[in-house]
Amino acid sequence: DQQVKQNSPSLSVQEGRISILNCDYTNSMFDYFLWYKKYPAEGPTFLISISSIKDKNEDGRFTVFLNKSAKHLSLHIVPSQPGDSAVYFCAASVTNNNDMRFGAGTRLTVKP
Amino acid sequence: DSGVTQTPKHLITATGQRVTLRCSPRSGDLSVYWYQQSLDQGLQFLIQYYNGEERAKGNILERFSAQQFPDLHSELNLSSLELGDSALYFCASSLQTGNYGYTFGSGTRLTVV
Numbered sequence: 001d002q003q004v005k006q007n008s009p010s011l012s013v014q015e016g017r018i019s020i021l022n023c024d025y026t027n028s029m030f031d032y033f034l035w036y037k038k039y040p041a042e043g044p045t046f047l048i049s050i051s052s053i054k055d056k057n058e059d060g061r062f063t064v065f066l067n068k069s070a071k072h073l074s075l076h077i078v079p080s081q082p083g084d085s086a087v088y089f090c091a092a093s094v095t096n097n098n099d100m101r102f103g104a105g106t107r108l109t110v111k112p
Numbered sequence: 113d114s115g116v117t118q119t120p121k122h123l124i125t126a127t128g129q130r131v132t133l134r135c136s137p138r139s140g141d142l143s144v145y146w147y148q149q150s151l152d153q154g155l156q157f158l159i160q161y162y163n164g165e166e167r168a169k170g171n172i173l174e175r176f177s178a179q180q181f182p183d184l185h186s187e188l189n190l191s192s193l194e195l196g197d198s199a200l201y202f203c204a205s206s207l208q209t210g211n212y213g214y215t216f217g218s219g220t221r222l223t224v225v
Contacts, residue, residue: 004154034213043114043202043216044155089155099168100214102147102155 003027004092006103014111019077021106023090026071030092030101035064035075038087038105047088048075080110115139118203118217126225130191133220137184137205143167144186145214146178149200161186193224 005024013019021035031052036044050057050064050073057064063076077084087107093100115138125131137144146158157170161180172178175193180186190197200221204214 002154006154036216041218043116043204043218045114045216046213049213091155097168099157099160099170100145101157104154 002104003030004090004101004103006088006090006106008106009104010107010109012109012111013080015082016079019075019080019084019108019110021075021077021088021090021108023073023075023103024071025073025092025101027092027094027101028071029094031095032093033064033066033073034091034093034100035062036089036091036102038089044089077108080108082110082112084108085110114215114217116141116203116205116215116217118201118220120220121218122221122223124223124225125193127193127195129193129224130189131193131222133188133190133201133203133222135186135188135203135205135217137186137203138215141205141207141215142184143206143208144180144184145204145206146172146186146188147202147204149202149219150196150198155202158188190222195224198222198224 034049035047037047038044066073087105089105090103117136142163145160147155158172160168178188200219202219204216
């Protein structure tokens with residue numbers, strides 16, 4: 001069962017504009033959420049995370065927003081750069097449970 | 113280089129065969145996780161080991177097994193291979209167990225023909 005869903009398989013934005021990647025989850029027990037970035041021929045790399053006690057976490061150009069009532073989180077990249085072109089995975093887990101669930105990924109292309 | 117080493121990078125084998133995928137975690141990390149990524153699918157959690165002991169099990173088939181050795185490297189054994197087992201297999205490691213960002217290896221691409 002797909003408890004973490006990324007419904008947009010791809011997204012294309014212009015350099016300098018905002019990229020918004022979305023993620024929905026179904027398990028209300030999830031209390032920790034992460035975003036990973038993956039370049040071709042490499043493994044995913046951790047990007048940013050958020051605990052369910054917060055609704056926003058910011059790290060440089062990357063901001064993750066969490067809407068618990070809607071079971072929705074999003075990753076904002078501002079401004080987008082061509083080097084941000086990659087596949088972005090959303091992940092969710094329950095504290096002290098080691099079964100982290102990943103979405104199918106969204107391929108972001110940032111055009112110069 | 114993430115510090116997590118997976119070998120081999122590519123593997124082609126026939127149906128019915130058995131293969132072993134190897135993972136060396138980042139230095140100091142005690143937890144090892146195995147994930148499978150099939151075409152257009154997300155990362156499916158298979159199994160986790162912490163300091164040599166199995167900690168969590170996901171959607172791992174009975175034909176698959178894993179272990180973590182005293183030197184903390186891990187092996188994922190896939191047997192009676194089927195065409196549908198063709199996928200990217202990722203290993204990740206973390207210092208502890210629980211909510212930590214994992215460090216992933218670059219994966220092993222398994223093709224079953």
